[in-house]
């Protein structure tokens with residue numbers, strides 16, 4: 001269970017208040033008008049935005065004071081997911097090992113992920129030289145390799161055309177099925193993720209969010 005219990009955070013003049021819970025392996029779509037605090041929620045979960053009160057619990061463990069690294073989250077943003085000056089291969093290596101040095105087994109895992117996301121012919125290229133869609137596939141491969149129990153996605157495909165957005169969502173669902181990942185995905189396009197989502201969290205105002213089944 002991912003539980004956010006009366007979590008209150010402040011950013012400038014904004015006061016955010018979130019209260020929701022979803023079972024493991026859910027797909028929670030977070031939606032609502034621009035500027036209400038959807039990205040701020042992900043930042044609060046990650047520990048980048050400090051909380052004033054409330055709790056974040058994963059599998060009944062309170063994460064509120066856990067370091068960013070100790071939290072169970074992988075993350076995919078709309079952009080800036082990759083080290084653009086490094087090769088695709090190096091970007092993926094850093095997903096497996098902080099030093100980027102890989103054992104034989106890890107090297108195999110890397111190649112398998114690259115094949116799965118159809119980027120095996122891009123491994124030697126500089127990440128910054130790839131198209132937006134290719135970069136998102138590399139970023140997806142990296143979160144796949146990291147294999148975190150909860151994946152936070154902040155409109156990761158919104159700059160792509162509708163066909164690629166659909167592909168991106170398919171990849172995310174595949175990853176969810178295989179790794180039994182819990183997904184929290186910010187989206188402006190609720191209709192596009194409605195089938196994939198099991199739950200919706202909708203912002204009415206910064207401090208009022210409604211949770212309902214998708």
Ligand SMILES: Nc1ncnc2c1ncn2[C@@H]1O[C@H](COP(=O)(O)OP(=O)(O)OP(=O)(O)O)[C@@H](O)[C@H]1O
Nearest residue numbers: 011012013014032033034035036037038039040041
């Ligand atoms: N560093 C900051 N200092 C003060 N206010 C901020 C800061 N960053 C964001 N905000 C404000 O906090 C509010 C919530 O921002 P956030 O990015 O979480 O909203 P959002 O719902 O994700 O918006 P969008 O859908 O446009 O991406 C916004 O009104 C934004 O202007």
